[in-house]
Amino acid sequence: MTVGTEHAWLQRASCGPGCVHAGADSPGHQWPIAVRTARRVCAALALFSAVWLLALPMPGRSHLQRGYCRLMLRSLGVRMSVSGGPIRNVPGVLVVSGHVSWLDIFTIGTVLPGSFVARGDLVDWPALGPIVRIMKVIPIDRARLRRLPAVVAAVADRLRAGHTVIAFPEGTTWCGLGYGRFRPAMFQAAIDAGRPVQPLRLSYRHGDGRPSTVPAFVGDDSLLTSIRRVITARRTVCHIHVESLQLPGDDRRDLTARCEAAVRGASVPVVASARGEGHALVA
Structure with a gap:
């Protein structure tokens, strides 16, 4: 999200509150909204109270994480759809995708659970903090x-150790209709570790198939406002398209371009954003 102190290397995203449109029912259905919202809140709170189970060392832990993330999304009114290539059980893979919402943590967790590269203050956020620490x-x-460079080195170390690491190369959230440029810093970790990159194309839609910005977490949005918007929407569908694994090679800009083209569904490297220049990690 694009709040807080601006930095010279962190450009301002063009996405803002004007990009976000609610997806609640019409005014004639206020009672069903109230019932549905109460049910979702209760289910989400119950699941959140059990998040510590994800920290237990046990066989099949990744399956537990996938199931937990799917149940959490379902409790929030979000359904999942997955297409594309098979999800390969490759140790030490760097997963990259566009970044729209706090929901991305759970949506990616349904297919490839792992550790995230994220802004350091997430551990202090309400609700998400415990999940961030466990992950x-x-x-x-x-x-x-x-x-x-120390962050890149830490990512490379985890990849060498066979762990899955998820990064958002845009470095901030966008509304899902617009997007920013991928920056090459995190891709250097894959090159240093000699591990492949798994691009994921992620999109959110309404139940009728129209593109949705309900989950977007941009501008001056607060976490509670964003959660309320998601949980009161009739239905949100997240679609993940699994692209082909990309071998690291030895040129991080080439690797970045290949992965960005895959995430955007383009046949050639993306050279401009749909809504303006993105802001992300620079290298």
């Missing part, structure tokens, strides 16, 4: 660019 997030301090 062993790799924090990045966006106010201190000189620490970026």
